Amino acid sequence: MKSDFLWVVLVISIATIISVTTFNPDVAADFQALWVAGEFYQAGAFDQIYPPDTEYFTSKPSPEWIAHIAAQGQTTPIYSYIYPPIWAALFAKLTTLTTFHTLSTIAGVINPILLGGMAFLAWRFCCLAGMKGIRAPVYVALVMIILMTTTLGTIGLFQNQVQILVSFLILLGLERERANAPIIGGFAMGLAAAIKLYPVFFAIFWLAQGKNRAAASFIIGGGAIGLLSIFISGWPLHEVFLEQVRVISNGVFLNKTNYALETSIANVFFQEQLVFSTSAASELDADALNGIQIGQLAMAKPAIWMILSQLVILLSAITLALVAYKTRDRNPLALWPFALTLVSLMSPLAWGYHFLPAASFAPAILAFLGFRVGLRTLAICFIPLAMGLLPTYEGLSNSMNVPQLVGFSCLATYCAVWAYLLAKDRHPVALTQQASAKDSAIPA
Numbered sequence: 001m002k003s004d005f006l007w008v009v010l011v012i013s014i015a016t017i018i019s020v021t022t023f024n025p026d027v028a029a030d031f032q033a034l035w036v037a038g039e040f041y042q043a044g045a046f047d048q049i050y051p052p053d054t055e056y057f058t059s060k061p062s063p064e065w066i067a068h069i070a071a072q073g074q075t076t077p078i079y080s081y082i083y084p085p086i087w088a089a090l091f092a093k094l095t096t097l098t099t100f101h102t103l104s105t106i107a108g109v110i111n112p113i114l115l116g117g118m119a120f121l122a123w124r125f126c127c128l129a130g131m132k133g134i135r136a137p138v139y140v141a142l143v144m145i146i147l148m149t150t151t152l153g154t155i156g157l158f159q160n161q162v163q164i165l166v167s168f169l170i171l172l173g174l175e176r177e178r179a180n181a182p183i184i185g186g187f188a189m190g191l192a193a194a195i196k197l198y199p200v201f202f203a204i205f206w207l208a209q210g211k212n213r214a215a216a217s218f219i220i221g222g223g224a225i226g227l228l229s230i231f232i233s234g235w236p237l238h239e240v241f242l243e244q245v246r247v248i249s250n251g252v253f254l255n256k257t258n259y260a261l262e263t264s265i266a267n268v269f270f271q272e273q274l275v276f277s278t279s280a281a282s283e284l285d286a287d288a289l290n291g292i293q294i295g296q297l298a299m300a301k302p303a304i305w306m307i308l309s310q311l312v313i314l315l316s317a318i319t320l321a322l323v324a325y326k327t328r329d330r331n332p333l334a335l336w337p338f339a340l341t342l343v344s345l346m347s348p349l350a351w352g353y354h355f356l357p358a359a360s361f362a363p364a365i366l367a368f369l370g371f372r373v374g375l376r377t378l379a380i381c382f383i384p385l386a387m388g389l390l391p392t393y394e395g396l397s398n399s400m401n402v403p404q405l406v407g408f409s410c411l412a413t414y415c416a417v418w419a420y421l422l423a424k425d426r427h428p429v430a431l432t433q434q435a436s437a438k439d440s441a442i443p444a
Contacts, residue, residue: 007137012116023157024108031160037081038091051080056251086229114168119143121171122360129333142363150385156353167356186217194225208321209328254297256403260350337361338418381414
């Protein structure tokens with residue numbers, strides 16, 4: 001309905017105003033990594049674009065980066081650049097056209113709009129898959145409340161994280177394919193994979209489901225961007241990028257918002273093997289910190305762990321592809337939030353904002369389980385992730401990283417809920433019809 005769309009626009013507008021006034025800092029460290037990579041690319045310093053890590057990922061950029069921004073009087077953190085070379089080339093061009101402050105301000109306005117658009121696309125996908133009983137404004141509002149009060153959305157907004165764009169593109173790909181526009185859907189997913197590699201998994205699931213046009217569009221579109229990147233930046237820089245991907249895969253990085261399974265294992269069982277490395281902030285703002293070292297824990301995986309890790313990822317991909325194949329003629333709704341959550345949990349880096357696409361399906365649980373049970377389920381999965389609870393968690397243990405364990409537990413529970421619904425072949429329409437109006441109806 002037209003009135004519903006206007007309400008959706010109003011919800012997204014309110015969320016954008018809140019985001020701009022609350023989450024948009026002068027310097028967003030994650031976003032600035034692309035800008036500084038562009039500056040070094042523009043200067044022809046290609047050997048200084050990627051971080052110096054050779055054994056395991058520490059998120060710390062090269063000394064040249066730190067000296068570069070320190071010379072500008074900056075004391076806030078800066079992180080390393082780990083995207084394909086084409087985006088450094090794009091930002092190199094942007095550095096000649098605008099300023100970082102201007103670009104970051106624009107991104108700070110666009111990002112909450114993209115989150116709202118992602119939520120709307122998730123609602124569209126769910127409706128196309130048979131969900132009824134939840135109107136678009138209510139659905140979008142629930143998603144925005146979840147994202148803008150938990151570590152899943154707030155940190156991404158604070159950092160102007162490019163993952164927000166990737167998440168939007170993933171949902172655009174899923175929704176367009178479901179809406180019988182597979183060419184657009186495949187290209188959107190291919191563009192997402194050209195920014196962050198992991199959406200490749202979702203094209204594999206399309207192939208398993210026989211959605212060949214979407215998969216072909218993904219391969220052609222994503223492949224074209226990859227070839228363009230090589231043409232623009234040359235193969236040697238791509239070798240450095242692929243080496244960084246290997247370095248990330250071969251290590252474990254522990255901080256309070258990396259919710260990966262491997263990080264949780266290291267957090268509980270490998271505390272003595274974790275090595276502390278200082279962050280750029282310790283050098284940029286040493287005087288204000290009065291000698292206090294800020295950093296993170298990381299370690300290289302033992303050989304047997306690396307082998308097991310690769311096997312687990314391979315088996316997970318095969319299992320998900322088989323599940324996609326077996327459910328190809330059934331309702332697809334539960335498959336995608338399950339797959340989106342599991343793929344992120346199995347990744348070596350699973351920051352909270354990596355779960356944005358999965359969390360955009362959260363209100364659909366109400367249609368599956370009824371309003372009361374569904375609302376309790378959402379509360380269990382997301383309230384412990386509230387940004388305001390982080391200081392409380394940090395004071396609970398001097399050894400283990402409690403916020404990380406809480407985050408992993410919540411998202412593993414969320415994944416398990418969708419796995420249960422998928423295994424039981426639950427259908428939201430059937431459950432809505434069976435439940436009482438009191439329990440299943442959601443106020444419009």
